[in-house]
Amino acid sequence: MSELIVSVLLVSGASFVILAALGILRLPDLPTRMHASTKAGAMGAILIMSAVALHFSESTVVARAIAFIIFILLTTPIAAHVIGRAGYRTGAELWDGTIKDELRERYDPGTHQLESGLEGKTEGGMPLQPSDRSEM
Amino acid sequence: MTGMFWNLLLALAWAALSGSFTGMNLLAGFCFGYFALMVLQKQVPALKGYSRRLPRLMAFLFFFIRELVKSNLRVAYDIATPVWHMKPGVIAFPLEARSDMEIMFVSSLISLTPGTLSLDVSDDRRVLFIHAMFLQDEEQLRADLRELERRILKVMR
C-alpha cells in the first residue's frame, strides 16, 4: 500500500517537474515560463520529498522532508519574484498575446520609480513611507 | 515576545532536522536559534499575538494546498496542450497588507499559486503588480487574490 502511494507520489511529482520543463521550453515569454517552472518545479520537488518521507517513514527522514518543504516554499517564490522583477525591468519581451500591462505605465525606467497610482490617497491614516532600509 | 516565538520555532526546527526531540537537543536547538536571532536582532520586525494564529494557520494551509493543486492543474493543462488558452497580463493589485512581513508572505504565496506571479511592489508599498496567466475573468481573479490575502492576514495578525 505504502509502496503504491510512494509510487504515485513519485510519478505525480515527476509529472509536475516534466510539465514545468515542458512549460519553460514551450511557453512564449519569461513571465509565463516562470509560472510553469517556479510552481510546478516546487510542487514536483515537494511531492517527491513527500514520497521520500513516506518511503522511509522514519522520524528523522520525515522531519527533514518537512524542513525541505518549508525551505522550498520560502525560497522558491523569492527567487521567482526577484528574477521576474529583474527580467521585467530589463525589458524582457512580453508575449504578443499579453492582454494587459498595468505595470508598464507606472514604471519609469529612467529613475526606476514605480508608482502605485494611489499616491496622495491615504488609507486608514497610516503614514506610508517607502522602505528606507536599503542602502544600495 | 516575538524573539521568544522565533526562538522556539527555531528550536523545534532544529529538533525536527536532527530527528531527535530529546530535552537536550531542544535546548541545543534553542541555543543555536538564539544565536541565529542574536545575529539578526535589529532587523527582525515586531510580531505579536502568535498564540491566536495557530488554528488559523491550519485552516489556511488547507485552503492553500487546495488552491495550489487546482491552479497547478490549470497551468499544466495549458502547457500540455498545443494551443495556448492563456490570456496573460500584468495587473495592479492594491494591498491590504501593511507590514513588511505581511507583504512578503502575501506576495510569496501569490507567487506560489500557479497562474499568478508577484512581479513588483510599488514604491509606496500599496500596490502589488502581479503577472497572471489567465486573465479571462479579471474580476474573479482579483476576488480570489483578495480572499487569499485576507486569509493570510488573518493568520498573521
Place this chain on the structure above:
Amino acid sequence: METLMAYVIGLLFAASIYMMLRRSIVKLVIGLIILSNAANLLIFVVSGLTRGAPPLIPEGTAEAAGAVADPLPQALILTAIVIAFSVLAFAVVLIRRAYEVVGTDDLAQMKDTDT
C-alpha cells in the same frame, strides 16, 4: 559507466583546454572551472564507481553494511574541490583587476611583461 565517463572526462579536458586557449580572460576562467571539474571527476572515476553505497556507517551499527564506496578518493576530491574553488575565486578577482588595470580582456594584448 566508467568507460562512458572516460569519454566524458576527455571531453571536459578538451573543452577546458579549448576555453583556456581563448583570448578572452573570462573564457580562460571558465576553462579553469571546467578543468578542475574534469580533474575531480577523473579521480572519482578511476578509483571506481559504486552505486548506492555511500561510505557511511548506519545508525546503531559500528561498521559499514557491506561494501561501500571507497571513501578515500571522496575525501581527496573534497579537498581538491575546496582548493580549486579557492584558486578560482582568486582567478576570478584577478581577471577583474587585470581588466581594470590593463583595460582589455584580450589576453593577446597582455604581453608587455615578457618581452
Place this chain on the structure above:
Amino acid sequence: MNLELVLPILIPLTAGALSLAFWRSVRVQRLLAVIATGLLLGVSIWLMRSTIAQGFLVVEVGSWPAPFSIVLVSDVLGAIMIVLTSIIGLAIAIYSLASTPPGHEKFGYYPLMHLLLAGVSGAFLTGDIFNLFVWFEVMLLASFALLTLGGERAQMEGAIKYVTLNLFSSAIFLSAVGLLYGMVGTLNMADIAQKVSQVEDPGMVTVVSLLFMVSFGIKAAAFPLFFWLPASYHTPQVAVSALFAGLLTKVGVYALYRVFTLIFTQDVGYTHTIMLWAATITMLTGVLGAAAQFEFRRILSFHIVSQIGYMLLGLALFTPLALIGGVFYIMHHIIVKTNLFLVSGITYRLLGSYELKNLGGVYRQRPYLALLFLIPALSLAGIPPLSGFFAKFVVIRASLEASEYFISGIALLVGLLTLYSMIKIWAEVFWKKVPEHVTDVSRLNGEVKDPRSWAFYVPVVGLAFCTLIIGLYGQPIYVLAETAADQLMNPQLYIEAVLGGQSK
C-alpha cells in the same frame, strides 16, 4: 615524537595565522616575521642534526599507522631543504622590514610570507603524494597573492600567466595522483614505491610518471614549460621576487628528485633520458633568454631557468655523483639567487629602476655593495672558490663520467654565458657612470637615507657569507649532499624508515 619534524610546518602556519589576527598592527607583524623565521631557522638546524643522527625522521600524523596516515618524513635532502627554506625565510623577513612598501605591509604581506614558507616546508617534509599536492597549493596560493600584492599592471599581466600555467600543472598533478591511486590504491610515497616496484608490467607506471614529470617540470620551470617564470618573476616587489627565486622552483625540483628517485625508477633509461634532454635545453634556453635581457630582475629570472637545468641534470644522469652535484647545486643556487635579487632590490632603491640603462655608478659610490653583488654573481657564474664552482664542477664531472660529452659541453657553454650575463650586470649597474638622464641620485650619494636601511644589508651580507662558507668550507656541505644522494640512491632505506616492519 619528533617535534623538530612538525615545527617547521607549524611555526610558519601559526605565524601566518597570528599575523592575520594582528592585521591592524604592522609592528607586531614585523616582529613576528623575524621571530618566527628565526625560530624556524633554529628548529631547522635541530631537524638537520636529528636527521643526520638518525638517518630518517618519521612522524605518523594523527598517530594512525602508515600508510593509512599522512606521514612527515625527513631525510637528509628534506632537512637540507628545510634549512635552506629557513635561511631564506629569515633573510627575506629581515629584508622586508626595509623593502616592503607600507601598503603591502598593511595588506597581508607578512601572513602571506609565512604561509608561503609553510607551504614550502610542508612540501619538503611530507611523505604523502596527495599531501604534497596540498602543500603545493598552499605555496601556490601564497605566491599568487604575493605576486599580485600591489596591483600594478605588470603584476596583473604576469599573474594571469603564472596562475594559468600553474593551475594547469596542478590539474595534471591531481590527475596523476588520481591515476596512481587507481592503480596502486595508496598515497603514501613509500608504500607507492614499494608497490610500484612489484608491478610486473610497469608500462602504465611509466605513463603516469610522465604526468608527474610534466607537472613538476612546470613548477620547476624546465624547458619547455618555464614560460610562467620569466613572465612574472620580475613583476612583484623585490623581496617577493627574491623569495620566489629562492624557493618556488626548487620545490618543483625537489618533487622531481623525490619521486624520480623513490618511486619512478622502473624505467630510468626512458624517463631520465627525457629529463636529461629537457635539462640540457633548459640550461641553454634559460641562459640565452638572459642574454637577451637588459633588466636586472629579468636577467636573474632567466638564469633561474638555466640553473634549474643544472639541477635536473644531476637527477637525470642518475648516478651517485650526479645526485650529489644536483643537491649541492640546489643548496648553492637557493642562497645565491635569493641574494642577487636582494641586491637588485637595493640598487633599485638607490636609483629607482631595474633597467640596466637607468642604472650605474654603484661601484663608485657603494664599493661594499659591489662586493656583495660580486660574491653571489660570480658564484652563480661558477667562479671558484665560490659555492657555484663546486656545484657546477660536480655536475659537469658527473656528466663527463657518464660519457655525456655533448651535454657537458653545453653545461660549460652555459657557464660561460652565465658569466657573461653577470658581467653585463656588473658593468652596467656597478662600473658604468650614472647615466646622465638619471637625475635623482640622492639615495645613491647617501643624501637621503631610508629608515631601517640596515635591514637591506644584513640579509645580503648573511647570504654572501653563506655562499663563501659553502665554497671555502665546503667539506661538511659536500658530505651532506653526499649523504642525501646516498639516501636517494637507496630508496629502500626510505621505505623501511616509513613503513617499518611492513616493508618486504
Place this chain on the structure above:
Amino acid sequence: MLNIAINLVYLMFSLALLFSFIRLTLGPSLADRVVALELIASVVVGFVGVHAIDTGVSSFLDVAIVIALTAFLAAIGFARFLERGGVKDE
C-alpha cells in the same frame, strides 16, 4: 512496482533536464536562462529524492535540503546583475 515507478521517474527527470537545458541554451534573455537553471536545480532535487528511495539511503536528503536553501542564491545573483545594469551580452 516501486521499481518501475522509479525508473519511470528517472526517465521523466532525464527528459526534464533535457528540456530545461534547451531553454537555457536558447535564452533568449538572461532571465530565461536563470529560470532554466532554477528548474534544473529542482530536477536535481527530484533526482536526489528518487535516488534516496532507490538506494534506501536517507542521507541523500541532506543534499536536497542544501539545494533548497542555497541554489536560489544564484538566481538572486543574476537578478542583481541585471537590475544593477550589468553589461548585457544577449
Place this chain on the structure above:
Amino acid sequence: MMLLAVLSGFLLAIAVPVLYRLAGNYIGWVLALLPASLTGYFLNLIPSITGGQTLVIEHQWMPSLGVSLDFMVDGLSLVFALLISAIGTFILIYAGSYLKGHRDLGRFYVIMLSFMASMLGLVLSDNLITFFVFWELTSITSYLLIGFNHEDAEARKFALQGLFVTAGGGLVLMAGLILLIFMTGSYSFSDILASDQPLHEHSYYVGATVCILIGAFTKSAQVPFHFWLPNAMAAPTPVSAFLHSATMVKAGVYLLARLNSSMGEHELWSNALMFFGAATMLTGAYLAFSSTGIKKVLAYSTIMALGTLTMLIGVGTEKATTAFICFLVAHSLYKGALFMIAGALDHETGTKDITRMGGLRRAMPNTAIITCLAALSLAGLPPLFGFVAKELLLESLLQSPSWSLVLVTMAVVASMLVVAVAGIVFIKPFFGPISTTPKHPHEAPFAMLVGPAVLSVIALVFGVAPFLPGALVLDAAVSSIYGNSVETALALWHGVNVPLMLSAVSLLAGTMLFASWHKLQPALDTVNSSVSRVGPEAGYFRFMLGITQVASWQTRLLQNGVLGIYLVTLVLVTFGLVGYTLLTRHGLDLSFDFSNGYFYEFGIALLIVASTVFASVTSSRLGSVASVGVQGFGVALIFIHFSAPDLGITQLLVETLTVILLVLVLFRLPPFVSLSSPLERSRDLTVAVFAGTVMTLLMLAVLDIQYFESISSYYIENSYELAFGKNIVNVILVDFRQLDTLGEIFVLGLAALGVYSMLKLKAEEQHKP
C-alpha cells in the same frame, strides 16, 4: 707556512682599506713588503729544490671532492713563484707612484694583491682543482684590473673580452682537468708527474689534451686567441707590466710546462704546441712591428714571446726546455722593465703614441739607460740574458727532431722583427729630434724607476754570468719540465756557430726594418685593417653579436608573451609525451562498452557534455556561466549517484558560489567578442581534442588496471571503532588525513587574503594624501 705564503696576499688585500688610511702615499712601499718577504721566502727554498727535492705541503679542503690546498714546490713552480713575488714587489712600489692620488688606488691594491696571490696559488698548487680555482681567480682579478678605468666604455668592453676568452678557455680547461683526473685517478700534479702511467694510450687522452690546450692557449694568448691581450692594455700600466711580464699570460705556458712530462711525447701534443706556438710567435712579432702605441708594441711582443715559449715546449728536447726557461726568465725581466718604462713615459709625456715622442734622453737620462738595457735584452743582444735565451732558442730549434727548418726560419724572421721592435721602443722615444708632448717631460720619480732598473740589472747580471741562474734554480726547473734531471750549463759565449750567425742576420735585417719603419707604417695599416675584418677578433665580436641575436631570436620565439602559445606548448608537451609513452609502453585499450550504465546515467553524462559544449561555444558570457553551473549540477549528480553525498553537497554549494562570484565579477567585464581567427580556433580545437583524446585513452587504460587493494578498507573498518565517526569521508578529512584539511583551510585563507588585497590595496592607496 706555504699556505700562508699563498693566502697572505688575499689577507693583505682585505686589510688594504685600513692600511691605506694609515700609510697614505707610502702605501705602495708598505704593501711591497709582503712580496718582498715572499721573495725572500722562496729564495730560501732554493737550496732544497736544487737538491732535487720536490716540496709537497698538504692542507685539507674538501677531501670528499678531491679538493685540497696542497702545494708543490719544484724547480718550475719556484721559478714562477720567484718571478711573481719579485716583480710583484716592484710593481706595487711602482703603482704607488704611478697612481698617486688616484681615487681608486686603494681598490687597485686590493685587486692587485688578490691577483698576485692567485697567481702564486696557481703556480704552487699541487691539486688540480685548486690549481683551477686559482686559474679562474686570475681571470677574474685581471678582469677587474683591465676594467680599472671602469667609467670608460672601452675599458669595460676589453675587460669583458679578456675575461670572456680566458674564462671560456678556463671552462674547457676544467673539462680537460676532469678528464685528466679520470685518466690518472689522481688529483695532484705531483702524483701524475711521479707516476709512469702511459697516458697516451688512454681513450680520454685526445679529449683531455685538446681541452687543456684550449685552456692554456686562451690564457697565454696563442693564435687565434691572441687578440684579447693587446686590448687588455686598457688597464693601468702597472697592471700591464705585471700581467704581461711575469704572470697571468704565462699561466697557460706554465700549465703546458707543468704537464709536459706527463702528456707530452705525443704527436698531437708536440705538433699542436709547435704549430700554434710558431704561428703565435710570428703573428706577435709582426703585429708588434706594425703598432705605434708603446703599450701595444710591448703587448704584441709579449704574444711573440708566449708563442716562442709554447713552441719550445712543443719541441720538447732537453735543449728546448732549457731555452724555454731562459727565455721565460729573460722575457719576464725585460718585459716587466719595459712596461714600467712605458708607463713612466706615458706618465711623464702624457701620450702613449711612440710617433709623438722623440729626443727624450735629455729630459729622462736615467730612464734612457734602463730602457737601453731592457731593449738590448729584448733584441737578444749580448751581454744581456736575452741574448743567452735567444741563442739557446735558435740552437734548440736547429736540433728539433721535427719541423726544424720551418721553425728556425720562423724564429729568425720573428727575431728580426723583434730587433726592429726593440729599436722602436728604445731609439724612437729617446733619440732623434725632440717632439712636443702633451706634458713637459722630466725624469720619472724613484719609485717608478727602481723596478725597471733592478730588473734590467738582473738581466745584465744573468747575461754576464749565466751560470748563476742556472745553478740557482733553472736546472731544477728544466728538470721538472723535462721529467729527468738536467744540467743546463749556460754560457754567454758559445763561439761562432750557426745560431750566432742567424742572430747576426736577424740583427742586420732588423736594423734595416727599423730604419724603414716609418715608411712601412701606411702599408702595414692597410694590411692590418683588412686582416682585422676577418681575423679572430672580428670572429669574437661576431660571436658575441651572434649570442645576442640568437638570444633575442630565441626569446622572441619562446617567451613571446602570448599565454595561448605557452599553453599550447604545455599541452602538446604533456599529452604528446604521455600519449606517445602510452602507445609504446602500454598500447591502446579502446573500449566502447557502455553496457553497465543505466539510461539516466547516460542522461546525466549527456547533461554534462551538453552543458560543457554550450559553455564553450556560446557567445553569451552569462549563458556560459549558467551553463557551467549546469555542468556543476551534472557533476554533483554523478557524485551523488555514485555514493558520494558529501561530494555532491560540496559540489553544489561550490558551484552556486562560483556562479555568484562570476556574476559579481562579470559586472565589470565586457561581453564576449570573437577575438581569434578561424585558423586559430581550429588550431586550438585540434590541440584541445588531442589532449582530451589522450586523457580518455589514459583513463581507459587505467580503468582495467588495479594492481593492489586500496588502503581504504582500514578507514572503513576503523572509522567508528577508533575515530568515533560514522561519516567515513568526514572522519578521513578531520582525523585520518587531517593534515590535508589543515592545509586546505590555509589555502582558503590565502585565497581570501589575495582577493582582499587585490580589491582593497589600490583603493586604500588612492585615499592616501
Place this chain on the structure above:
Amino acid sequence: MNSNTLILHTAALAIMPLQLMFSVFLLLRGHDEPGGGFIGGLVAASAFVLYAFAFGARPTRRLMRVNPRDLLAAGLLFGLASTLPALLSGQPMLTAHWWQLPLPGEGYLKLSTVLIFDIGVYLAVLGTLMTFVIGLMESGE
C-alpha cells in the same frame, strides 16, 4: 537602481536564520552524516550572501560585527589549536583527543580536537567567502 525589494529584504530576514541554523547543524553532525565544517561553513556563508544581496555590503559587515578576515584568522587559529593537545602531550602531530563532559540530565557532551578543528574549518570557510563576496561588492561593483 534600487535592486532590493521589500520582498527580498523581508524574505532574507526570514530565510537567513534558517540557513545559519542549518549550517551549525551540518557542522555538528558532520562526523556521522553528510556535512562537516566545510559544508556547514558554505551554508553559513550563503546565509550572509543572501543578506548581502538584499541589503548590501556595508549592512552585512555591520550585521556580522566581526570582520570576515578576523573570522578567517580565528578559524585558522582554531584549526591550529586542534594540534595543541597532541603537541603538549608529546604525541604525533594532530593525534585526536576526546573529552566527554557530563551534562545535566542524561548524556554527555562529546568534545574533541576533531570538533575544534571542524569549527575552525567552518569559521575559515565563512570568513573566506565573506571576504570574497563583501570585498567584491564593496569594490565598486
